[in-house]
Structure formats: C-alpha cells, structure tokens
Amino acid sequence: MPAVSLQHISKTYNKGTVKAVNSVSFDVNKGELFGLIGPDGAGKTTIFRILTTVLLPDQGEATVEGLDVVKDFKTIRRKVGYMPGKFSLYQDLTVSENLTFFATIFKTSIKENYDLIKDIYDQIKPFSDRPAGKLSGGMKQKLALCCALIHKPDVLFLDEPTTGVDAVSRKEFWEMLQRLKQQGISILVSTPYMDEASLCDRIALIQNGNILSVDTPQNIISNFPAPLYAAKAKNFYQLLKDFRSDPAVESCYAFGEYLHLTFKDAGNCDQLMQQLRDKYQPAEFEYKKTVPTIEDSFIRLMQQTIP
Amino acid sequence: MKRLGFILQKEFRQIFRDRTILAMMFMLPIIQMVILPLAANFEVKNINVAFVDHDHSTYSRRLMDKIASSGYFRIVGYEQGYREALYLVEKNEADVILEIPQGFERNLVREGSQQVNMTVDAINGTKSSIGGGYLTAVLGDFNSSLDVITRMPQNTADLKAPPIEVTWSDWFNPRKEYKYYMVPGILVLLLTMIGGFITALNIVKEKEIGTIEQINVTPIKKWQFILGKLIPFWIVGMIVFTVGLTVMYVVYGIFPKGSIAVLYLFGAVYLVALLGFGLLISTFSDTQLQAMFVAFFFMMIFTLMSGFFTSIDSMPPWARQISVLTPVTHFIAVVRLIVLKGSGLEHVRMELYYLIGFALLLNGLAIYNYRKTS
Numbered sequence: 001m002p003a004v005s006l007q008h009i010s011k012t013y014n015k016g017t018v019k020a021v022n023s024v025s026f027d028v029n030k031g032e033l034f035g036l037i038g039p040d041g042a043g044k045t046t047i048f049r050i051l052t053t054v055l056l057p058d059q060g061e062a063t064v065e066g067l068d069v070v071k072d073f074k075t076i077r078r079k080v081g082y083m084p085g086k087f088s089l090y091q092d093l094t095v096s097e098n099l100t101f102f103a104t105i106f107k108t109s110i111k112e113n114y115d116l117i118k119d120i121y122d123q124i125k126p127f128s129d130r131p132a133g134k135l136s137g138g139m140k141q142k143l144a145l146c147c148a149l150i151h152k153p154d155v156l157f158l159d160e161p162t163t164g165v166d167a168v169s170r171k172e173f174w175e176m177l178q179r180l181k182q183q184g185i186s187i188l189v190s191t192p193y194m195d196e197a198s199l200c201d202r203i204a205l206i207q208n209g210n211i212l213s214v215d216t217p218q219n220i221i222s223n224f225p226a227p228l229y230a231a232k233a234k235n236f237y238q239l240l241k242d243f244r245s246d247p248a249v250e251s252c253y254a255f256g257e258y259l260h261l262t263f264k265d266a267g268n269c270d271q272l273m274q275q276l277r278d279k280y281q282p283a284e285f286e287y288k289k290t291v292p293t294i295e296d297s298f299i300r301l302m303q304q305t306i307p
Numbered sequence: 308m309k310r311l312g313f314i315l316q317k318e319f320r321q322i323f324r325d326r327t328i329l330a331m332m333f334m335l336p337i338i339q340m341v342i343l344p345l346a347a348n349f350e351v352k353n354i355n356v357a358f359v360d361h362d363h364s365t366y367s368r369r370l371m372d373k374i375a376s377s378g379y380f381r382i383v384g385y386e387q388g389y390r391e392a393l394y395l396v397e398k399n400e401a402d403v404i405l406e407i408p409q410g411f412e413r414n415l416v417r418e419g420s421q422q423v424n425m426t427v428d429a430i431n432g433t434k435s436s437i438g439g440g441y442l443t444a445v446l447g448d449f450n451s452s453l454d455v456i457t458r459m460p461q462n463t464a465d466l467k468a469p470p471i472e473v474t475w476s477d478w479f480n481p482r483k484e485y486k487y488y489m490v491p492g493i494l495v496l497l498l499t500m501i502g503g504f505i506t507a508l509n510i511v512k513e514k515e516i517g518t519i520e521q522i523n524v525t526p527i528k529k530w531q532f533i534l535g536k537l538i539p540f541w542i543v544g545m546i547v548f549t550v551g552l553t554v555m556y557v558v559y560g561i562f563p564k565g566s567i568a569v570l571y572l573f574g575a576v577y578l579v580a581l582l583g584f585g586l587l588i589s590t591f592s593d594t595q596l597q598a599m600f601v602a603f604f605f606m607m608i609f610t611l612m613s614g615f616f617t618s619i620d621s622m623p624p625w626a627r628q629i630s631v632l633t634p635v636t637h638f639i640a641v642v643r644l645i646v647l648k649g650s651g652l653e654h655v656r657m658e659l660y661y662l663i664g665f666a667l668l669l670n671g672l673a674i675y676n677y678r679k680t681s
Binding site for chain 1: 517518
C-alpha cells in the first residue's frame with residue numbers, strides 16, 4: 001500500500017473556469033521522499049490541500065495511508081503533518097507555546113516525541129520565548145516543521161518549505177528531511193526550485209495542473225533523449241535569435257550564462273555545432289557538450305506537452 | 308473536552324497578549340460611560356436670543372430681564388429693527404428673535420392683551436423646537452404674573468371660568484435627568500461591541516493570517532474551534548458588563564432597582580445572541596477589513612433603531628418593525644426597565660423570549676453558514 005495515492009484527481013476553481021489540477025495520478029511509496037516539482041501556479045498547493053483534506057476534489061480518488069481523503073478525513077488529520085506554504089502558526093504566541101499548543105491538540109506532549117524533533121528543535125530552542133512572528137524566515141520554517149512533526153505523523157506534507165529561505169537554511173532543511181526519512185516517515189514535498197529535485201527519491205514534474213513525468217531524478221535525466229550542448233558568445237541575445245531561427249536546431253533556451261540547445265538530427269551534433277559557428281561567426285564563441293539537468297528535462301517535457 | 312480546554316488556554320493567552328485590545332475592552336466601558344452621558348445631552352441650553360424692542364417700556368424691559376435670568380437663554384443682541392436681528396440669524400449667531408411691538412405696555416394695560424413676534428431658526432430642529440417652547444413658557448409665565456392682572460379686582464375673576472391647571476410628576480426618573488436614560492443604553496452598546504465586533508474580527512483574523520489552514524489539518528472539530536472563540540469573549544463580555552454596572556453606580560450613583568440576577572441573566576443571553584452575530588459575520592468575510600465594515604454597518608442600524616437615542620414609539624410603523632427585529636432594542640428596553648423601574652422577570656419575560664430567539668437564530672444561521680463554506 002503506498003503512503004499516498006492519487007487517481008485522476010481534478011479540481012477547478014471559479015465554477016470550472018480555472019482548471020487547477022487536471023486528472024493527476026501518482027503514488028508516494030512508504031518511507032519515500034517524494035518531490036512535486038513545478039513553477040508557481042502549477043497546482044502544487046491544490047494537490048496538497050486535497051491530500052490534507054481541507055479541499056474536496058471535483059473528480060478522482062485519493063488516499064493517504066490507505067484512507068480516503070473525502071470519507072476518512074478525520075482519521076487522516078490525525079495521521080498527517082502539514083506545513084502550508086504560508087507561515088501559519090500563531091505569530092503572537094512564543095515558539096514553545098506554539099509547539100505546546102499543537103502537541104496538546106494532538107493529545108501528545110513535546111516530551112513524548114522529543115527524539116523526533118530534537119535535531120530541529122535544538123536549533124530554535126534559544127528563541128523559545130520569542131513570539132513566532134519575530135523569528136527569521138529560516139527559523140519560522142524550522143518551527144513550522146517541528147509543529148508538523150510533534151504528533152509523529154506517518155506522512156508529512158511540506159508545501160514549498162524552502163521558498164523564501166536563504167541558501168544555507170535550505171541546505172540544512174533538506175538534510176533534516178533526509179534524517180526524517182530515515183525515521184520511516186513518508187514525505188511529500190513541493191518546490192519550485194529544480195536544483196532541489198535531485199535531493200528527492202522520486203519526483204513528479206507538474207505544469208499547468210498536468211503531471212509531465214514521475215520518476216527518479218536520475219531516470220528523468222538519463223531519459224533526456226538528445227545530446228545537449230551549451231554555448232555562449234559575446235552577443236548573447238543575437239546568438240539566441242540566430243540559433244532559434246536555424247532549421248537544424250530543435251530547441252534553444254537560455255540557461256544561466258550559457259544557451260542550451262539540442263539538434264533535430266541527434267546523430268552528428270558536433271558537426272552541426274561547427275556548421276552553426278561557421279554560419280553565424282559569433283565573436284568570443286565557445287561551446288561544449290553538457291550533462292542535462294532536471295530543469296532541462298522539465299523544459300523539454302513542457303515544450304512537448306504544449307505544442 | 309480536554310482539547311477544548313487547550314484551545315481556550317491558547318485563546319486567553321492571545322487575548323491577554325494583545326495589550327491594545329485588552330485596554331480597549333476594559334477602558335472602553337469606563338471612558339464611554341464617563342464621557343458620553345456628560346457630553347451628549349438632550350437638554351437645550353444656551354439658546355441665543357436677539358431682542359428687537361420697539362416699545363422701550365418698563366414692561367418690555369421686565370420681559371427681557373425675565374428671559375435673560377431664566378438660565379436657558381443667552382442674549383446676543385438688542386437690535387434696532389427686525390432686519391438687523393434677522394441678519395444675526397443669518398450669521399448663525401442668534402437662534403430666536405423676539406420682537407416687541409410699539410405700544411406693548413399700553414395695550415397690555417388698556418386692552419389686556421398684546422401680541423409679540425417670535426422668529427425661530429429651524430435649521431437645528433431640536434434646538435429650535437425646544438428653544439421656542441421654552442420661550443413660549445417664559446412668555447406664559449410672564450403673562451400670568453403681570454401686575455395688571457394680579458391687581459385686578461378679585462370679584463371680576465369670578466366671571467371667568469376657573470382655569471384647569473396641569474401639574475405633573477415624572478416617574479422613575481423624577482428629575483428627568485438625562486443620565487438615567489443614557490447610561491443604561493451605553494452599557495448595552497458596550498456589550499454589543501464586544502460581542503459583535505471583536506468576535507467577528509478575531510475569527511476572521513485566523514482566516515486572514517492563514518492559521519486556520521493549519522488548524523483545519525488537526526483533529527480539532529469545528530464546534531471546538533467555534534466554542535473556543537465564543538467562550539472567551541462571552542467571559543470578557545460579562546466582565547465588561549460588571550465593570551459597566553460598577554461605573555454606573557460609582558460615577559452616577561445609579562443602582563439597579565430591580566434584580567441584579569435578572570439583569571445578568573439577560574446580559575448572558577444577549578451576549579450569546581451577539582456572539583452568534585459576530586460568528587455569522589465572520590463566515591461571510593475573508594479579511595478583517597470586510598468584517599469590520601459589515602459589523603459597523605449593522606451596528607449603526609442597531610444603534611439608531613434601538614431606541615437608544617430616539618423613542619421607538621415615535622417611529623413610523625415600518626421602522627418600528629425593524630426595531631423589533633434588532634436584538635439591541637430588546638436589551639436596551641430591559642436594562643432601562645430593570646435598572647430604573649425595577650421590573651421583575653415576570654414583566655420582561657417577553658423580552659427574554661425575544662433574546663433567546665435571537666440567540667438561537669443567529670447562532671443557528673452562523674453554524675449553518677460555517678458548515679457550508681468549508
């Protein structure tokens with residue numbers, strides 16, 4: 001039995017005019033760290049809200065720990081931990097008051113599950129008498145994670161936990177998730193950052209309410225069908241325009257300081273690259289063959305679904 | 308049940324942490340009850356009167372002295388002609404003009420009657436009608452005490468029909484003091500604010516900040532959440548009611564003539580009704596600003612239609628219907644009856660039924676709507 005399972009879940013807003021989630025299906029296995037990767041507005045939060053039983057799906061079925069999200073919502077609420085994307089703890093209560101409150105409403109105490117949150121709680125302990133609203137962004141996230149964990153949930157739902165958090169805190173946060181995974185908690189996490197995808201066991205790429213692909217990050221990368229090249233020149237914008245209009249180029253997009261491009265004919269790419277250089281004669285031109293990332297896969301999948 | 312206890316603990320912690328709201332809740336009754344009845348007063352004083360005396364006689368001067376010494380009028384001018392006096396009215400300096408015609412004294416003595424001209428500025432309705440009334444009363448008094456009349460031979464008086472003299476005494480508020488009327492009303496408004504406003508804002512705050520999202524994914528049941536919000540404010544409301552009653556006694560010396568227990572019974576039921584009203588507003592609103600405006604809209608209507616300022620009996624029939632349909636009306640009536648008149652429970656039973664009805668209706672609607680929205 002998977003920890004979380006979705007079958008053809010659909011949800012529309014504004015009386016059907018806005019399609020937030022369109023027939024989404026995927027499973028999260030027990031003890032897995034599963035990433036839901038997609039840009040803002042892709043439907044990540046809607047999926048989270050359906051799974052945490054605060055929103056009813058229009059169509060489809062979903063289960064959490066084998067329990068139906070519509071019928072058994074009461075039992076699910078006892079078994080899951082949810083950390084909404086927006087900081088949702090009481091800003092006027094202190095760190096320890098927040099934690100105590102969420103422990104008591106789950107009929108448990110901080111002591112009982114202290115070992116679970118110890119690593120995280122130790123970091124915010126010096127501020128335990130500070131109102132939650134006066135914590136820094138990273139600290140708030142740690143507190144929210146503590147509150148979501150305090151009742152030892154079977155499944156943890158983290159909606160964009162690292163959005164708006166600095167790079168160091170993000171790294172720490174993912175290390176914490178790895179440790180939680182070792183404790184046997186199934187984790188569903190969403191993020192708009194593609195670089196975080198490789199930290200998950202499996203990921204689902206989502207765009208405009210549609211699932212593009214569900215697989216391990218390695219598989220998604222290795223399934224990238226064509227050799228990928230990175231190129232740059234002095235006049236970056238001219239190069240982008242030239243390459244995009246060239247009939248031999250299949251796709252071309254800016255990626256950091258380089259352009260990433262693939263060719264329609266995947267057989268003799270090196271030769272094609274030389275031809276491009278001779279054709280446009282860009283100044284300070286350099287190119288290399290590169291390894292695709294999740295983002296490359298995402299962009300490719302996105303372009304395939306949107307003709 | 309234990310869970311509700313923890314929720315209540317959290318709510319009280321939050322209430323006591325917000326110093327501004329806390330101060331408002333407890334200072335509000337004291338400040339309002341001390342300031343409002345003293346400042347807002349229906350008694351009209353300082354009516355500005357301008358005289359135009361064409362007679363310049365002993366009688367005319369005596370009339371003017373009498374008016375000036377009554378304590379209600381302020382003489383703003385002795386003008387040469389009516390036109391000049393009217394100019395004072397136009398400048399908003401005079402409210403009433405009294406024009407005494409030439410031959411005032413002569414005609415009074417000879418003919419036994421004389422007309423004077425009174426012109427009243429009617430822009431401020433209350434002031435003009437009451438001011439005009441006062442002036443007429445002073446004139447009537449002057450009339451009856453004129454020595455031409457008192458010196459009349461006694462035997463001639465027999466020829467006239469004996470006049471009917473009207474005299475009166477005011478019950479339950481013998482000196483017709485405004486504060487007795489006003490203070491119990493303010494007490495009611497205070498409870499209305501606590502029950503209606505603060506509860507609505509508090510619940511909507513959880514929506515606005517997003518904490519309700521986290522609460523929803525916990526085993527907290529809806530009734531626990533709602534009771535967790537209503538009970539603290541019910542208690543706060545009862546404390547404010549007590550503070551209000553204390554201020555009423557200490558500052559104004561008004562002690563309820565009727566049973567305090569009945570008063571508290573009504574207060575308790577009334578608060579439940581108003582808390583339901585606050586809850587109902589919160590189900591409609593997503594932001595505190597929205598809730599504030601909706602609550603304010605109803606609070607204005609409730610206050611103006613409740614008989615707090617103006618008598619319900621003098622309203623047109625349709626307005627009287629609306630007035631009956633606002634809970635504030637019934638509670639204000641009851642508080643006045645119990646505090647001033649000393650009515651017992653058997654006299655105000657109907658009002659209690661009304662309030663219980665409101666409590667059931669408003670809370671029922673709120674809970675129904677609350678279910679629907681989520």
